[in-house]
Amino acid sequence: MSNKDDSTLTWREVATNLQAKGLTEDEIFERIWRDYSNKFRGEESGRRSLKRYLHSHANPGNSPKSFEDNVTEMKGTIRKKAERSKEREAVVMKAATDIIIDGVIDVINSREHYQPKYLEFTHNVKYSEETIVLMISDIQAGTYISKESTGGLNEYNWAVLEKQFDALFYGLEEIVTRHKMVAPINNLHVHLIGDIVEGWDIFKGQTHSIDHDIAHQVLDIVDLIADFLDRTRTLFKHIHIVGVPGNHGRIGRRGENLHYVNFDYIVYKFVEKTLKNYPEFTWQISESWWQVDSIYDYNFLMFHGDDIRGWQGVPYYGIDRAAKNYRELLELLGIRYDYMEIGHFHMPSELSGVTTEKFINGCWPGGTIFSMKGLGAANTPSQKLFAVHPKQGVTYRYPIRLVVNKEEIDANRREERKKK
């Protein structure tokens, strides 16, 4: 019970006190109406609301609800409301889905049964001739990588390179022979995209990772390329050779000489002279660092790619930007190109674009000490072959893997040494 003087209590407090004393609802009503009727607005409505209040709050025998009780009650109310609304939602969803399904079923049922129109396979397709392009780049002839210095991760030397030329030819032969069964293939375009030789002073200490000096890199690779091209005459009626220089064959520091003062360019010219008596070959080798080769209605732009800045792997944005810049540049000559071919990055890839697809060639040595120690990167040696269709542009593409049996090479060498 309150210690307050009755005159300072509100009628609600008085009602609570009287209820605690055990007075009935009617008795409490009389007392409060007597003392507090002036607190209520209007006689009739005042009486009604006081009665309502007493009935719900001060009803003797019903102890007043605690705050927690009210919260619990409210929770129940809210939960019930939520459940009701969820149920309604589910009903609406189900009804809406049923309407759609009913509609679909009606449409399906109203359709006539499908009558097959094509009962026989008519094999009357005339396959168009296709032209083969073989990208050759990043041979880095003269590179020497020992098994020991790479912890067995790679081994590369001139004997491996010679075997790789066999692998390249066998790969080409198998793919072309297979496709000749469906369509005529008469023309090969060989795109030489630079870094044919490894060089000898491109980076510090390079002389420790070559097994051929630059003179013999040039002389011996000319023989291997000429021999390879000679073999392609067994598969094709006409072979067109296009060449652009790379960065490894340059003479002097970067930018010291013009780009064609480069051993790659010398190798190409040398090969051209070597095979000059064979009418099957046509040559497109100039002092330019870029070339465009036309096959049917398609133009293939090629350059080595060392001017595209990159760090680790293929610089997609740089390549994309170069493609767009070359598009503008070649507009000066009225040349539109459809495909772009580069080497240099040692990571075989094909990048799509709005109008230009870009081909990035693989390399011959695989992981070098530089790539593996510095970047933890190595790729299976490979070169890219693709076919050009008169109407479809570039169709099938193959990586020709240049993986050779190194144990076999070692065994042959041991045999040779024994003979001596």
Ligand SMILES: [Mn+2]
């Ligand atoms: Mn390069």
